[in-house]
Amino acid sequence: MFPKYSFRLSSKPLVPLTVLAAAILAGGCSDNSSGSDNETDDNGTTTSLSGKAADGYLAGARVCLDLNNNAACDDGEPTATTSAGGSYSLEGVTQEQIDNSPLVVEIIVGETIDEDNPGVAIDKTYTLTAPAGSAFISPLTTMVQNEIKENGLSPDQAKANIQARLGTDLDPTDDYVAGSDDGDSGEEFQRLHKVAQVTRAVMQKNIELVETVVEESGVSKEDLTALIVEQVLAALDDIQQAIEDAGDGFDADGLAGSDDLQGTRLDPSKVEEQLEERRDRREATAANLAALLTDGDGLNFFEAFEEDDGLMFGYGNVQADGEGVISITQYGYDVEGDSWVAMSEEGDQRQDCFLGNGGWQCVSEDDETVSTDGNNVRILRGNLSFAEEIISGQQIDLTDKPLGAYLDYPYQAVIDPRARFTAGAQGYLLTFTRTNDVFELYRDNVESVNDCWGGEAIEGNTWAPTDTWCNNVFVHTGDGNHETDGDAATTLAQLISATAATNPQYRADLGGIDLYGDHSQHIVELVEGGVANIYRLERSSMGESEDLIPFGSTEWRIQTIETKEVLTIDLPPGIAARADYDMGAKPLLAVVDGYVRAGEMMPAGGRSDTQWVFNGAGREQIKSAFDYALLQPLAECEIEDNEDSTLSDFANYASGCSTVDFGDGDVAGKSFFLGDGAFNFTQDGNGRYQGEIDDGDFVSLAFTWTINNDGYLVLNTQHTKDGVTKYLRMTAAKIESNARQISLITFGQDSTDSSTLDESTGEVSGEVWDIR
Template sequence: MMNIQKLLLISLAGSILCACSGSDYAKESNPSIPEPAAVTKTGKVADGYLVGATVCLDLNLNKTCDPDEPSTTSTAGGDFTITGATQEQIDGFPLLVEVTVGVIDEDTGEAITQPYTMSAPVGYEFVSPLTTMVQNEVEQGSELSDAETSLQTLLGTSLDFTQDYVAQQVNDELGSEEQEEYQRLHHIAQVTAQIIANNLAAVQVAADTAGLSLDDVIGLIVDQIIDALEIIVNEIEFVENQGGEFNPDDVVDSDEVTNASTVPTDNLEDQVAIRDAEAQAAAANLTELVSSDGINIFEGGFHGGMIDLRYATILYDLDTQTTSETRFKLVEGVFVADDSSLEDEDLILTEQGWIMGSDNFAIGDLNDDGSITLINKDLPILSETLTAEQLSISGLNIKLFLEENNGELWHKALPEAATFAEGAEAFELSFSNTNDIYTIFNWDGCEPEHMVEGMCNSVWAHTAGSEMDGPAITLDSLVSATASDGMVNKIVGPHVAWHGSRSVIVEMLANGTSNFYKIEWQAKSDSGEVVNVASLIATSSWQDTLVHGKRLFLLIMPENIQDFGDNDDQDNVLLLAEYQGAVRRGEFVESGEEFDDDEWVYNLIAKNDILNQVDLSLLNHVTPPEPDAGDFICRDGDSDWDEVNDRPKEGTTRTFAEYQALVANCRDGELVSFSTDVIANHRLKSYHSDGTIETIFVFNTDGTGSITEHDVEPPMVEDFHWNVNSSGELIIEMRNSAGTNDVRAVISLIKQDGDHYSIKGFVEDIAWSPMDASVGEVWSDKLKLFSL
């Protein structure tokens, strides 16, 4: 689709050509047409302030500062002044910054060694990696305000991207919390600038071979970063909480961030084609779709460790005004009719009380604006309005499109070169409910010992008058008459978010104020003591209300809490209610609130393209992913590794006594230990997130063994001696030729699930430890047990 600004330029050029081709009379009648007045554009450019960067108005939108575009060079403090531009150019075109090799980053005082490019929307005077993301969304068709709001949500902030975060983080007129928030944005900018540069270097050859423009490449890179923002932000918070001076390399070099933010180089042309198509999405007429081709849905995943592929078609008969749905599932290599009943879902508050909902929807109305009203056959209160964005996908790579938009499995059954035919269309759905909906979450997948009064959904809280955290039984036990002093053991309220060794407790004051405290469990104080630390990170409000005779607490969740760690993008309002003998967690969604469920459906042509080209034999080597280790591994107090000096980072080591306290806290009262019989004549393996082997421990029956590191080529093998002590700890010792221990590791069992072991280790190495239990590296992992 031609950009509107380019179109205006072409139209303007055409007008000028027409004027020049007129008669001499026309020229004489306008003997002097004044040139537009030149104006200046000032601002700053930073991840840290950048000195020597080229700044221009990108008049042809090609992500390059061309010779004929108004430009300048940034000076100390990142300042720039563009002269010679017209007001129309300033008001019509974005800023572009070329950060070339040799540009000085005032954060480090050193020269940039890998180039990258940044941009900012029209009207901005501050250019940074954050404004680059905003401009990227604008170029993909978003309104500026929508792009800003979307990215603020992803970053968990309400701060304005036009603000200079470098200056604001030391602005004494701001409170300490706001200064810290600007500092966090600065850290995010430092990290994402490096990721842009790393990606540019990595894809350059492949992009040149494919004939892709810099505009295309930058767009792919920034898209990838935006998709990875939650992981990037979480890793930044983790590094920040380790203390000391923030180093963006610690984030950029982490495996999790690298895997999430790296642009694949093997299908760049297909990626660009999909991105270009997405930029041309338009509002869809779902009423026409559902009454002709039907809405075609594809779902895939694993169920009970088995491959689960399904598809369905929903049709509406205009004559009979009835809905029909046909569903199919994969059974022993063949798609067969799926007549399984719909599963019960969450509890919905109605005039009759809490009633189990279902997903039993039918089409109620076809609306004049192209939207559809869905009616729930079991609970009419759950009615929804369905809208969609329509995307032409003709010629796009099916495998890649499904991989990006339809989950983890369908794309694995499509060949690499399969493409959608002419006329294929996809539709991204959005929903809004027609009534206020109050929900209690319902699930039964927890262990019996974790159930409270027969339900897995319980609210873990520090309640009034209690020494220990536990399930909340009454709503009143969650309310504080007055604010605490911020000491962990004095904060009363429910836990509402979790991430690794951190959680958030909300202090709900009787006056309707809510204070959100981030708790660092088992943090290390300046004196070296392992302690629990609380910090206030947000405030909002809550209300005690009565709906259909049921008492509810409705808690407004700030954006940075909604996206905290493992909170899974919770909605704006957390609902707490007493049900079946305890406090339960749920949500409130206001009537008319729109939510995007990231669900894509297809027209008939696209559906047939998928089914006709699917190759189920490609699934023969697909295995279920390992269970998520997020809750299985307890990383409390883990050390960071200094890759340069090949030792634990200063300030992150522990004493053995501190390590034992961390183990006890991770076990949470469970008594588990290793035994010689289990370890002898076995191997323990650890794996990377992609399923490749990381490390193999071999334990012989004579107390000898070996460890093989597969992260180097060729794999490195070292011998050791081992035993299990009286405390059930696995002891591994590596000895030198004199028989002295150079390395000693104590490994403790935290949790066991079949052949999977969650472990925590304490390692001393003579290269950096006195080997007297005073200095050791603490680490955690998940290992799998195999027989020799």
């Protein structure tokens, strides 16, 4: 009835773990022209740091050394104001401060000028950061600093990660404005400048979008900037594609507000919860996982996954007895029975194969023993000491915290957004620490090769498994003819190209290997000498065309471990995560039983998990709040486009769509969210709209609301721009609602004369809004 999915307390638990840190290729040295100069004695007790700040060069902005690392310029921190050309000089600083403190740029609204738009003062705030030791500060260096601070990467790792995400060989901390005149790299620097411009515009729009939430919650600039940058990074592919599509018509602010970049915008309905969850991470305390696993209700993971064009929901419980025997129970939601059902483990023979003791040691996925190690848990796979793993954790009390903020996005869709944890619920963040480097391959170990890939494999064909491992790596010859591809590789050399492809257009033009995950495909071209070139492959919806997008270069290496040759690839963390590799892992290739197999190499050390897991009370509260029916979106009432409708036309549409009366309980104390806007209703007939209006501006408008005698919700407000005041009214009729959504018909009117507003015409629309 339910698909079988992996769930164990080891390297691959039920919940896919989001990447926080990984060892990756060190970035190239910066070629910035600015830097620090010693101004005093030979001991260098004080010095100065000079550099430039930009989207375009920023004149009249505040720059500081962020000594307390809170992404803000505080009193007492070395501060300067930029001059023409974005130049600044921080005086009287120590080398230790320069080496250990990030840089911050704050826009002074009404004073700072972006020289991309000379003579016009910036009217919307934003904040930029850069890693310690930098001199150039920009939206791109802000991405780099975010990787360092939020994901625990080293500066070189962070630069390499952003470099790969940008698909460039250039250093993202270089001055792209000055570089635009470079004879060799000028065009690429110009492209990066455009990415920075759109990123700046996205930051401004997001700050506007959530301004009210931020003011009311008192959130720090640090948290808000990090949240926005993470949103930008998640949509960086879309940003770059939109820039390319815009061509000569490029307009950063226009793109930032376009439907093409909808994914760059924060959801005002979730911002407060996201910020609270971030604070919880910082305030978590050490957890006694040993007691939880052996004496309590165990650890509980929740996961949703796609199956047969739909979403399946499951959770798992991990417990251990006093003898070190681990018990894993998996459950799936049975839609027809409206219940959680235990999933059978029968017939699962899958194995993991670890390199040690002179060769590959294959053990069953559930061959684990657990023992306590203080508050922590020690896991052994197949009693192999070289595959030892120590699990520690941090915990928080979830009482009265919003339940949806601690679940992955698919689960949020089936939870009442107002649901909160009650007393007894505890949340945990886990850290997995390996004592040794672990080399691991995967083996399905099915009865027959025809059972591979869910029984869809055809034995003897190209692109088909060769044996019951069901784990083959296939040869791409790179000769441009896809018909010559598809043989199962028997040597590592078959995957390595003598030279890099020149201007490849199709997958068949590249050798190397494919990486799949997160609805994406990346190709890693392995070139003799250790260079690995990364491309993202995009196909049209019908698959009739391909587009290769360069994503920078990294390194590969072959080494001998336990007399066996293994090939590992350093991947930027962002790409590794999208390719479904465990946190910190590197792709691994090795020849076993005559064929090249794929797996991962996990370096020794710790990796943290960004996914929350729960105690028994938390698990039961999540299950109680689960409502599968919420997954089905409400339908809009179809209405013909007509921007000159009257109130009488609206009433006719409402009657035709079988509307029902609004009640105070539908509105008071709630928030409605639609696209780029949010209506927040108080109990006393007042409220505030935060978001976009028809002219594209983001506004914060107070409004009044009432329910009239016809059962319609009526909102009134006004907006002044360029000295002209418009009176605005929205009338809404309710069709149906559930805990997450409301389907309604709206009628918008506006007039520059309040006395004529009643008679003004407007547009009638059928819409579905989210409820919080």
